[in-house]
Structures are given as structure tokens and as C-alpha cells.
Amino acid sequence: MNDASLRLIATGGLLVALGACTPDPDTGSDAPSASAASALPAGAERWQCGPWAARSNHRAASGDLLLALPGGEYVLDRTVSASGARYAGADGIVFWSKGDEAVLTPPGTDATVDCRPTDTSSPWLDVPDDLALRAAGNEPGWMLEIERGEAPTARLVTQYGDATVQFASVTPTDDGYIASSGTHSLRVTTERTDCRDGMSGVGFPLRVRVVVDGQRMDGCGRRYD
Structure with a gap:
């Protein structure tokens, strides 16, 4: 077992699980790492x-x-610019780069933010192929991952990484998922609507509510299937 403990750090204002594997309290097995990521596509750059x-x-x-x-992928068309490469698309998105500097106007906002190259992968962008849903929230910090497949599994991390429950079998419903594991119960409700993290303003396409053992937690998320 990896002796490094799971750590939760703020990325885009949401708490996301990064770092090493955490033993599942119900089975003693190692839960999959949330930092498992696909390789960077050819010609792509991280910012x-x-x-x-x-x-x-x-x-x-x-x-x-x-x-x-974090909220999805967008195709931007090249536009006229005095220097550098400027691209614009729906929802007011603008990405303007020149060398190792860039400026982003995120969707649904009028503000611009400066961009810098980074080698750090993002848990919202670089995801394993079998991931169906990732969601997270704050106060207390939590993160949920649900895999795709005929018998999907779920992994819920709560209390900023202090508690982890692995659900071996998840049942899809009309508006989310239900699952149980030992003494634990899980109900996930998703709503396709704009969801913005209260700490950072980063936008996601899903509003997600998680009820675990009767405790309700609200956050944002994204589907990958």
C-alpha cells in the first residue's frame, strides 16, 4: 500500500483529490488515484x-x-489580432496567446485572467478513460468519482481527505445514482445547469447534490461519458 496519504487541494476553487492512493475503509484495498490522467494530446499545452x-x-x-x-471543451475560431494568436467562441470565450503568455476570458464572464504555462495536470481535464462523473464541493471539502460501465463503482472522499468510502456497485437513476456499501448509503442527484464554485467562480455544467448516510453536500461537477 502506498504510504502517502490522500491530500485535497484547491484547484479552480473546488476541492479535488490528488496524490497517492488511499486505503478503502470497507475493504482495505487501495482506491484509485484521482490524479490518474491520460497523456497530454500531441500539440497541446497546459495553462x-x-x-x-x-x-x-x-x-x-x-x-x-x-x-x-474544467466545464468542457470549446472550439474557438481565429480572429484578427495585432499580435499573437487570438481565438474566440460561444459564451464570450476568448483565448489570446503570444509565446509563453496568454489571456483568457472564461465563458459567461467579462473579466480576463492572465495565463501561464504549467506542467501540472488538471483533475478536471486529464482524466482516466473509465471515468463517468467527477464532482466536488467545499465546506467541508469532498470529492466524488463514478466510473462508467455495466457495474460502475464510486469513490467518495470527504472531510478534506480524512474519510474515503468505496462503493462497489452503483445504480444509475433518472437524475443521478444510488449506491450502498456496508453501513454506508449514497444518493447522487445531478442537474444540468450552470454551476459556479463560490470560492473561485469557475464554471461547471452540472449542479451535484450528494447525500451520504443522511448528510447532504452540494457542489459542482462534470460528466465524461
């Missing part, structure tokens, strides 16, 4: 734009830019 993690990929064949943000 940290204030609280926003971003990944840009200039596509020479089409002349546009594929921009990945």
Missing part, C-alpha cells in the same frame, strides 16, 4: 489561468483552437 485550468490545442488543419476548461 493555469488564475483559478482556471486550461489546455489549448492549435489545430493547423482546421485553423481553429480546441480549448479545454
Whole structure:
């Protein structure tokens, strides 16, 4: 077992699980690491734009830019600029880069934030292929991962990493998921609506409510299936 404990850190204002594996209190097995990530696509660059993690990929064949943000991926068209490469798209998104500097106007905002290159992967952008849903919230910090498949599993981390429960079998419902594991019960409700983290303002496409053992926690999330 990895002797490093799971740590929760703020990324984009939400608490997300990074670091090493944590033993599952119900089975004693190692839970999957939330930092498991796919390789960076060819030609892509990682950026940290204030609280926003971003990944840009200039596509020479089409002349546009594929921009990945915590809330989803966007195709931006190149626009006229005095210098550098400026791309714009729906929801007011603008990404303007020149060398190792860039400026981002996130979706649904009028403000711009400065971007700097980073080698750090994002738990919202660099995800394992079998991940169906990731959600997180604050006060107290929690993170939920649900895998896809015929018999999906779920992993819930609460209390800023002090408690972890692995659910071996998750049942999809019309508006989310239900699961149980030993003495623990889980009810997840998702609503497809704009959800912004109260600490950072980073936007996500899902509002997520988690009720575990009768305790309600609210946050934001994103589907990957």
C-alpha cells in the first residue's frame, strides 16, 4: 500500500483529490488515484489561468483552437489580432496567446485572467478513460468519482481527505445514482445547469447534490461519458 496519504487541494476553487492512493475503509484495498490522467494530446499545452485550468490545442488543419476548461471543451475560431494568436467562441470565450503568455476570458464572464504555462495536470481535464462523473464541493471539502460501465463503482472522499468510502456497485437513476456499501448509503442527484464554485467562480455544467448516510453536500461537477 502506498504510504502517502490522500491530500485535497484547491484547484479552480473546488476541492479535488490528488496524490497517492488511499486505503478503502470497507475493504482495505487501495482506491484509485484521482490524479490518474491520460497523456497530454500531441500539440497541446497546459495553462493555469488564475483559478482556471486550461489546455489549448492549435489545430493547423482546421485553423481553429480546441480549448479545454474544467466545464468542457470549446472550439474557438481565429480572429484578427495585432499580435499573437487570438481565438474566440460561444459564451464570450476568448483565448489570446503570444509565446509563453496568454489571456483568457472564461465563458459567461467579462473579466480576463492572465495565463501561464504549467506542467501540472488538471483533475478536471486529464482524466482516466473509465471515468463517468467527477464532482466536488467545499465546506467541508469532498470529492466524488463514478466510473462508467455495466457495474460502475464510486469513490467518495470527504472531510478534506480524512474519510474515503468505496462503493462497489452503483445504480444509475433518472437524475443521478444510488449506491450502498456496508453501513454506508449514497444518493447522487445531478442537474444540468450552470454551476459556479463560490470560492473561485469557475464554471461547471452540472449542479451535484450528494447525500451520504443522511448528510447532504452540494457542489459542482462534470460528466465524461
